[in-house]
Amino acid sequence: MLLGFVHMGVLQAQTLPAGFVSSLVSDGWFSPVGATWDANGRVYVWEKSGRVWIMENGVRLPSPMLNLVDEVGNWADHGMLGFALDPNFTSNGRIYAMYVVDRHHLIHYGTPNYSSLTNDFGTATIGRIVRYTAIGPSFNTVDPASRTVLLGETITTGAPILYNTHGVGTLLFAPDGTLLATIGEGASAASADLGSASESYFAQALNDGIITAAENVGAFRSQLINSFSGKVLRMDPNTGDGVPSNPFYDPAQPRAPRSRVWELGLRNPFRMTHKEGTGSTDPTTGDVGTLFIGDVGWYTWEEMNVCTQPGQNFGWPLFEGFSPAPGYPDVNIENRDAENPLYNGVSCTQRYFRFKDVLKEDTPVHVNGHPNPYDAGQQVPNYIPKFFHSRPSIDWRHGNQSRCGAFSGDTAITFDLDDPLSPVPGPRFGGNAPVAGPWRAWSGFPAQYQNSAFHADYAQGWIRRFEYNAQGEVQTVHDFASGLGMISWMGQGPDGCLYYLKYGTGAELRRICNTTTVNLPPVAMATQSVQFGPGPLSVSFTGSGSSDPENGALTYLWNFGDGGSTSSLPNPTRIFTAPAGQPAMFTVTLTVTDNFGQQATKQLVVSVNNTPPVVAITSVNNGATSWWGLIPFSN
Structure with missing residues (x-):
């Protein structure tokens, strides 16, 4: 489904465990999608439209630190969804932003045809990552001249955006100082997109060079090593180049997609978090630690994935959650990254392996691996990337079902969490859009809540607590909070409380604290x-x-x-x-x-002595936007 960024949650009474309270931190936001803190405790909140605001001592500064509204394509699910402070921000002032580019800006900026009053939404464009350096004694604004484009410097080098969803997601730093980014597969959500989906912008993207002919495979872009789509990327924050310890790095092409790919097989990895205390500080080891990735599903299942090593393949579009994804597993779409060495045009007429030939369901023992479809006695060569499905830790249904994975002999199976035989006990629940949340020792919470990850569902407004072992395997799932409204982001604040952004009308930054361990600040209302x-x-x-x-x-x-x-x-x-x-x-x-x-x-x-004017709107341009997306008109 689309993430939506619309009023899709179910209104219900707010519930929290005994001893916990949810309190307002700040309101008056316009489509907020993330927050972070610097070492001095200042809060940075970014809005989907392209603004980053600083809060100091509970008060928002009057002007945004960063304003990219003219460049950001703020429509449907798209906008500026990713932002990060450099690990050394308080000394170097570096900030990073990831967003979908307004096509009008992408095509015309710097030419006589450009106008800051014009937008071109609902068309093919790209996702971009930029770096700026903050200036001034307090780093309250950025130097425009410091702008460096790390990804998407031209129309042919960005993340392909071919539909109104599945665009950019999260930016965060690993302990080794590398920059991680999640990118959606940019395909249609209205059909099983196998390439050339009529409702997508594929023709325009091909004409512009946003995608190559090999990338015109719809949702299967998430399986292409040589595409940014449907991936977790890992980059050098100084250059945007791939890191030599990446799993598919090509030293001859450090900026090629394959050189920057860290994980693959994702659909819409809107929110990703890092497990505190894991990973190396040495980028040459290729150990970024454990990542939690909430991947928004399509037809039925939502995923919470755990990434513990490079090159994991989370299965989309052959798999949705633990199950085969409808409309995809049985098709014979070729993977242009994987040429079949047996091809001769006569006895072997399949020049390229199909996507389903190089991605198989996981089993405890990989007996037959990836046989060549033209000679079952031969395996797909090792020089061709091939994978076993990295199954989610938990998936949940759009209705009311939640599952964990297991094996029966050499067969992958599932259990409902509330099944008495489930190896992972937990409640039955459903949802529509997972939001990966923070993990840490949680010194601000009682002992039973520590060493847990707190994940949410954007549409259903709940938070649940996931307990994992040291290997990243989920052990139990617990209800935590519900009725919170639409949650676009979660994180831990320096005070040990759990913070979240309530999206939509009356958008707020809120926090959940434990009153037995933390003296909470008051709530000012005026x-x-x-x-x-x-x-x-x-x-x-x-x-x-x-x-x-x-x-x-x-x-x-x-x-x-x-x-x-x-x-x-x-x-x-x-x-x-x-x-x-x-x-x-x-x-x-x-x-x-x-x-x-x-x-x-x-x-x-x-x-x-200054009464404001009264605005009278007599007409709105067709294709103008509100915070929830396009305003369509017909004659």
């Missing part, structure tokens, strides 16, 4: 009777809606931004003045403090 008017303007403020998660007493401090006195009342009134005819704006800040000194702030704006 409203005003009027926002603007002629002076002198009397404004009544209400702060008594603020709260403390532990139900402790709060103290209030209002700073009215006019250079006058402050107020410690929860609900004060203030008269704002300005010379007649001269507009003035005042930023009012409420700070609430709990018994242990934890603080939270909320800002309001009062405008004197």
